[in-house]
Amino acid sequence: MAKRNAFYAQSGGVTAVINASAAGVIETARANRARIGRVLAGRNGIIGALTEDLIDTSRESARAIAALKHTPAGAFGSCRYKLKDLDTDRAQYERLIEVFRAHDIGYFFYNGGNDSADTCLKVSQIAQKLGYPLIAVHVPKTVDNDLAVTDNCPGFGSVAKYVATSMREAAFDVASMAKTSTKVFVLEVMGRHAGWITAAVGMAEDAATPIPLVLLFPEIAFDEAKFLDAVDARTKRFGYCCIGVSEGLQNAEGELMAEAGTKDAFGHAQLGGVGPRIAQLVKERLKYKYHWAVADYLQRAARHLASKTDLEQSYAVGKVAVELALKGHNAVMPAILRTSDKPYRWKIVIAPLTAVANKEKMLPRNFITPDGLGITAKARAYLGPLIRGEAPPPYRDGLPRYVRLRNVAVPKRLSTTFDV
Amino acid sequence: MAKRNAFYAQSGGVTAVINASAAGVIETARANRARIGRVLAGRNGIIGALTEDLIDTSRESARAIAALKHTPAGAFGSCRYKLKDLDTDRAQYERLIEVFRAHDIGYFFYNGGNDSADTCLKVSQIAQKLGYPLIAVHVPKTVDNDLAVTDNCPGFGSVAKYVATSMREAAFDVASMAKTSTKVFVLEVMGRHAGWITAAVGMAEDAATPIPLVLLFPEIAFDEAKFLDAVDARTKRFGYCCIGVSEGLQNAEGELMAEAGTKDAFGHAQLGGVGPRIAQLVKERLKYKYHWAVADYLQRAARHLASKTDLEQSYAVGKVAVELALKGHNAVMPAILRTSDKPYRWKIVIAPLTAVANKEKMLPRNFITPDGLGITAKARAYLGPLIRGEAPPPYRDGLPRYVRLRNVAVPKRLSTTFDV
Numbered sequence: 108m109a110k111r112n113a114f115y116a117q118s119g120g121v122t123a124v125i126n127a128s129a130a131g132v133i134e135t136a137r138a139n140r141a142r143i144g145r146v147l148a149g150r151n152g153i154i155g156a157l158t159e160d161l162i163d164t165s166r167e168s169a170r171a172i173a174a175l176k177h178t179p180a181g182a183f184g185s186c187r188y189k190l191k192d193l194d195t196d197r198a199q200y201e202r203l204i205e206v207f208r209a210h211d212i213g214y215f216f217y218n219g220g221n222d223s224a225d226t227c228l229k230v231s232q233i234a235q236k237l238g239y240p241l242i243a244v245h246v247p248k249t250v251d252n253d254l255a256v257t258d259n260c261p262g263f264g265s266v267a268k269y270v271a272t273s274m275r276e277a278a279f280d281v282a283s284m285a286k287t288s289t290k291v292f293v294l295e296v297m298g299r300h301a302g303w304i305t306a307a308v309g310m311a312e313d314a315a316t317p318i319p320l321v322l323l324f325p326e327i328a329f330d331e332a333k334f335l336d337a338v339d340a341r342t343k344r345f346g347y348c349c350i351g352v353s354e355g356l357q358n359a360e361g362e363l364m365a366e367a368g369t370k371d372a373f374g375h376a377q378l379g380g381v382g383p384r385i386a387q388l389v390k391e392r393l394k395y396k397y398h399w400a401v402a403d404y405l406q407r408a409a410r411h412l413a414s415k416t417d418l419e420q421s422y423a424v425g426k427v428a429v430e431l432a433l434k435g436h437n438a439v440m441p442a443i444l445r446t447s448d449k450p451y452r453w454k455i456v457i458a459p460l461t462a463v464a465n466k467e468k469m470l471p472r473n474f475i476t477p478d479g480l481g482i483t484a485k486a487r488a489y490l491g492p493l494i495r496g497e498a499p500p501p502y503r504d505g506l507p508r509y510v511r512l513r514n515v516a517v518p519k520r521l522s523t524t525f526d527v
Numbered sequence: 528m529a530k531r532n533a534f535y536a537q538s539g540g541v542t543a544v545i546n547a548s549a550a551g552v553i554e555t556a557r558a559n560r561a562r563i564g565r566v567l568a569g570r571n572g573i574i575g576a577l578t579e580d581l582i583d584t585s586r587e588s589a590r591a592i593a594a595l596k597h598t599p600a601g602a603f604g605s606c607r608y609k610l611k612d613l614d615t616d617r618a619q620y621e622r623l624i625e626v627f628r629a630h631d632i633g634y635f636f637y638n639g640g641n642d643s644a645d646t647c648l649k650v651s652q653i654a655q656k657l658g659y660p661l662i663a664v665h666v667p668k669t670v671d672n673d674l675a676v677t678d679n680c681p682g683f684g685s686v687a688k689y690v691a692t693s694m695r696e697a698a699f700d701v702a703s704m705a706k707t708s709t710k711v712f713v714l715e716v717m718g719r720h721a722g723w724i725t726a727a728v729g730m731a732e733d734a735a736t737p738i739p740l741v742l743l744f745p746e747i748a749f750d751e752a753k754f755l756d757a758v759d760a761r762t763k764r765f766g767y768c769c770i771g772v773s774e775g776l777q778n779a780e781g782e783l784m785a786e787a788g789t790k791d792a793f794g795h796a797q798l799g800g801v802g803p804r805i806a807q808l809v810k811e812r813l814k815y816k817y818h819w820a821v822a823d824y825l826q827r828a829a830r831h832l833a834s835k836t837d838l839e840q841s842y843a844v845g846k847v848a849v850e851l852a853l854k855g856h857n858a859v860m861p862a863i864l865r866t867s868d869k870p871y872r873w874k875i876v877i878a879p880l881t882a883v884a885n886k887e888k889m890l891p892r893n894f895i896t897p898d899g900l901g902i903t904a905k906a907r908a909y910l911g912p913l914i915r916g917e918a919p920p921p922y923r924d925g926l927p928r929y930v931r932l933r934n935v936a937v938p939k940r941l942s943t944t945f946d947v
Contacts, residue, residue, distance in 0.1 A: 180703040186709050211710065242734045271926055272927060276599050276828035276829055279929060280827065284601075284607070286574060399821070400823035402819055402820055402822070403819060405822065422838065452657065504914075505691075506695060509736065511736070
């Protein structure tokens with residue numbers, strides 16, 4: 108088979124370990140120089156392909172590529188840009204093939220979540236329709252942990268470790284202060300549609316470290332009375348209470364709690380998310396002093412606290428994506444299969460993109476306790492291995508030393524431009 | 528000299544490393560069994576002394592006490608409870624001496640900030656007035672870094688390391704997303720009166736890792752136009768901008784920005800702090816998509832990311848406090864003296880409490896750039912050593928393994944009670 112170039116792009120919200128997948132792709136491609144020429148990366152994701160703004164990763168040293176394994180976020184830039192179906196956005200898909208043809212791209216590696224799995228599938232389809240030889244492989248990534256087929260998603264384990272650790276630490280703080288000061292602490296976490304990250308907050312607590320916790324999942328309609336009762340009971344019994352709340356918490360009418368309710372004097376929706384809102388509710392109804400935190404990007408960028416399991420899997424899906432491509436597997440995604448809980452064992456299997464694209468894996472109801480406010484042993488058995496192991500970055504002068512790539516542009520070969 | 532017991536209490540907001548000071552006190556007392564009997568700790572700080580709710584630390588194993596060095600927050604409970612002057616609160620001071628007498632307390636170690644330095648001084652004065660032999664030593668601690676005499680305060684370096692690391696990580700995230708999504712990121716940090724923690728956010732950036740940053744200090748009245756210009760210029764030039772804002776930011780009228788301004792439809796002050804407010808301002812005026820985070824307790828409880836320098840100093844002030852007491856130094860505080868910047872060298876010196884109590888060390892104006900929105904080389908030289916070194920806790924099953932003490936109560940010896 109002729110030697111051809113590869114295209115790699117990062118898509119959607121980034122994670123603490125998505126660059127490890129990039130390293131897996133690039134290092135494995137470099138190990139197969141006989142068959143893969145250069146790996147060209149899309150600057151700011153698929154937009155880089157559409158606008159022929161490609162990055163020549165061969166200009167980066169082996170050391171720089173290796174440093175991606177300990178560097179958070181998207182080293183080539185990511186984007187929120189969804190290609191629609193083939194009929195609506197046909198020109199965009201054709202443009203992709205035009206750019207790929209100009210740069211002799213034979214391999215398309217797309218590193219993202221649900222939407223990008225769908226895009227990856229469609230790119231493979233349009234290539235076939237147009238008779239352009241292309242192998243398209245999706246590299247899974249999402250902190251939301253909602254991709255189908257795969258047991259878990261690269262990026263999730265590190266967020267899970269971060270929110271569990273942070274809640275444990277904050278709980279120690281609140282417990283210290285509760286006698287005369289803060290009694291209720293609220294941590295708002297990501298995961299608008301599925302409660303995987305909220306569930307991970309529950310791992311803060313275990314047999315050796317009991318913590319009075321209440322979790323508010325996006326899957327469980329907010330029941331104010333029940334919630335307040337639970338917080339009050341725990342605060343009375345233990346002196347304090349910690350609350351983990353999903354940014355996607357909804358009321359019984361299916362409205363987002365972060366948006367529902369009061370507006371300010373100018374008719375704007377109130378500032379702040381659901382975390383401060385829940386804290387305020389506790390204050391008004393139960394009169395407990397509160398503090399709240401919104402971790403926001405801190406949780407998904409926290410490479411300093413990445414899960415070693417997550418890091419290894421993130422690298423592995425990048426590596427195997429290239430190996431699958433070289434074996435001729437098209438329109439597939441390397442998926443993680445859990446083969447054993449205790450000891451935790453996993454391997455990579457091949458998932459057809461038709462089984463992944465546009466599916467959403469929800470948190471099973473039996474991961475949530477019957478009262479809707481906690482996690483079950485099943486959830487713990489699932490989550491436990493995913494947060495296990497530490498993989499700290501190198502530090503210099505007290506701070507993590509993260510790499511910034513040179514990101515040298517590939518000279519354009521097309522005279523045409525494309526507006527995105 | 529007769530062997531007498533010691534009293535130790537934690538006061539005010541806790542830190543990631545205040546328990547290291549407790550370990551320093553207790554381990555050093557145990558090493559001097561000939562002169563110090565048991566270390567009795569106040570349950571929930573000074574309240575434990577007033578109510579004769581004492582914890583017998585001799586019931587804790589050497590391993591448990593050693594584990595305090597890697598456990599955040601206050602292991603014996605802290606409190607926000609300020610004793611006023613001797614005339615107003617004389618009964619409370621006399622009650623303290625009554626409890627100390629009942630338990631043969633000859634040493635008083637009070638681990639806190641400005642207020643507790645003052646309390647410690649007054650306790651020493653009332654003991655003298657009442658003819659009760661007592662050595663009172665203050666053990667410095669505050670994330671606010673505003674204690675006088677000492678070059679820096681135990682607890683601050685770890686918060687500084689946390690906020691600088693978190694901002695660096697978030698900046699990598701925002702840089703990845705800025706092309707099509709979030710362009711401005713706001714991190715709200717602690718430090719209501721002094722901008723030490725805000726300054727530490729500036730350490731996220733250095734020569735190897737340039738980041739377009741804007742800092743909003745509590746010392747610099749908020750100038751909306753200047754701020755918006757700075758954010759706009761950075762976003763236009765670099766594609767994104769990161770903002771670190773103190774919870775104590777004030778407007779030109781000296782009002783807290785977190786409280787000033789709009790109320791909601793019910794006349795309540797708006798939820799959320801100054802972080803979301805600043806983010807909203809950027810959105811309204813500059814139309815940039817934003818994200819914001821409020822780290823709150825996460826920043827001061829983050830033992831997983833503690834500064835090794837901070838940890839060592841926190842232990843040292845506890846240890847030296849006991850050594851000073853045994854040498855007969857009364858009404859003093861072990862203070863950190865920086866003897867060299869490069870290489871960083873420090874030692875512990877003796878500060879009289881009269882020089883410490885009720886003083887506040889402000890961030891020098893020459894630590895802030897002339898435009899009021901950044902930090903100077905002087906600030907970097909000061910802050911650099913304080914965040915240096917890592918001292919991770921042990922992990923089990925993916926999470927930091929923090930100790931919980933048994934906290935066995937000492938049997939009461941007084942028939943009197945005291946209401947606080």
